[in-house]
Amino acid sequence: MNQDKLKRLEGQVRTGGKGTVRRKVKKQRKVTTTDDKKLQSTLKKIGVNPIPAIEEVSFFNKDGTVRIFKNPKLQAALPSNTFVVSGNSEVKSWADILQSVPVPSGTEEVPDLASGVNFEEVATKTEN
Template sequence: MNKERLMKMAGAVRTGGKGTMRRKKKAVHKTGTTDDKRLQSTLKRVGVNTIPAIEEVNIFKDDLVIQFVNPKVQASIAANTWVVSGSPQTKSPDNMEHLKRIAEEMQKQVAAAGATAQAKEENDDDVPELVPGENFEEVAQETKA
């Protein structure tokens, strides 16, 4: 390297003019916090509320279980949006008996909820029976008099 080129490179790292100190270290800009801020502002627009005191969240997906221990859970019922943030662990339900039991109970609850919803839909079309022995027209005329 020649002396002119070396002086030109050294001049590029000065913070001021000739005779000032050079920078001690290179400034590193972080973009990770901007992504988090952008996500939080979007969630605020959706209208999510924090749900306190949730110790564990298990997401059952095919043959895997994604488990969050002490997660931050936010929900917006109107937007049908749930946000679970924390450190996830991917596990197999075969190794964990209590997760297998929970999965079976959830499947039973979903099946039962579907059956009751179907029964309610069938009963909604029916006209309710009147109370036997009462004539509502007579009661209405008595109240007028």
């Protein structure tokens, strides 16, 4: 090997500037999940308790979508009215959800939500 080739190889393995240690591979440090740790410590201070045996949680949004959590980890602090839902979720449309739900007989007065009726309008009609 000649000197020029050695100089090029030395430059490739140096991770810092002049005077630093030469390494072939720069090791990446694992990113710690500090946000998750801070959140868990805050939840512990609030005093959340796990609620077992919850199979599904659904959040209905105004834009026509539903966020569904299957087998979520549900925690609650009832004095502070705080609920924590964690787990994997998927987003579906209202129409997809309503097609999969069986409709019982005798529900003539229930509005057709799949046609785009707003939940707030339905709630105000049923209150009056």
